[in-house]
Amino acid sequence: MSLLPNAAVLLGKELRTEFRSRELLTTTVVFILIVIVLFSFTFDPTSDESRRFAPGLLWLAFLFASSLMLQPCFLREQHNDTLSALRLTVSDPFAIFLAKLVANTLFLLLTELLLLPLFAVMYNVPIVPVLHWLVLMFFLASLGISIAGTALSAISAQARMRELLLPLLMLPLLTPILVASTEVTKSLFERTPFVQWKGIGFLAIFDLVFLTALWLFGEYLLEE
């Protein structure tokens, strides 16, 4: 009953604390910017090469950056043991996950929105004609990264080698998202763009499966 109101209150807290400190957004944007710029300067790709390699580079950069972004997600809650305070107050622990994964999705989307135009200019890929498809694909992929990443962040925050553990768990698990997103992006950047429905469907199913798993088992991830 109180899942959505609780999640909305917690989402407000997540957004407020992030926009007050801007730690995650700044780090992520700068990281992706560096990767995109360095790759462009190092390889100086032609237009055809860009079409082939840029989607993979873009999604690799987003994936690595998201592991940076998701790291503090639950670590921050350990600083003053605020996670315990949340567990004592919310009636459904899934509200904690829901708020965090929505916030992480929004942060990732905002990062992608900021960097996509720059990426298009530097790699000479047309994004305007396929923008609506890109938005859909970015949303599904970012949601998938956030769902799995938020769950793994809860696990790694309680481990001893927490800083190392999240990327080690997250990157292999998110390989299917990397492959699907790269394929869909590549098809949209072709000279005659087409929508790769198989990839979009895969992303949607990935999101649904992991969201259901998190809803069913998330409570156990928060236990001490």
Add this chain to the structure above:
Amino acid sequence: MTPPTFSPVGLRLENIDKRYGWFLALRGVSLVIAPGECVVFAGRNGSGKTTLLRIAARLVRPSRGTLSFSSESQAEDARVVRPGFVAHATMVYDELTAEENLLLFARLQEVAQPENRVETLLNEVGLSDRRVSLVRTFSRGMRQRVAIARALLHEPSVLLLDEPATGLDPQGVAWLAEAIRRLRDSGRTILMSLHGESEISSLGTRAIRLDSGSIAADTRTGATFRSILTFADA
């Protein structure tokens, strides 16, 4: 403190074990705490005080045994009773103001008229003039006041205090003792873990010493407060 709007609740712990890997933090702890009791848990570091309080708060699941709450009028479902919990850590967000922190937790607990409740509590803990300051700018004593206000937001029947005086100066301890006295006198059941004798320990109506995860002494079974708090017969 505001007049009570709760029914006194007691606790029953039966055969509680808690194991962390190979380490047994609690061994067969059985305890009945009557509604309105103010129980002081004493014991050396690692004796199981914090684990016991976290199990009572339902933050930690026992490896074996059961926890139940009961009121004088009717049996209450353990899942329904929400104890107020004050721990070593403040359990509030440094990046939010005192008011934002309390409003956040009040809304999560669906407290009626959260703004009014928060205003009342900020006045009670003496922080109304710092309501819009970020918690990270507060002293340890002020943070502890926010922590206590947070624990009292939903007017809990059971209050769990894990070494609540840690890091407080003498003035802070005096304020805390007065706050606990008022809470005890309002009929709340209070369980607190402490180190040694203090102004706060004198508020207890019962004392229990834990040793290596087991109950070693209890004023109910003839031990004295002093011996329990000073480990005199340990």
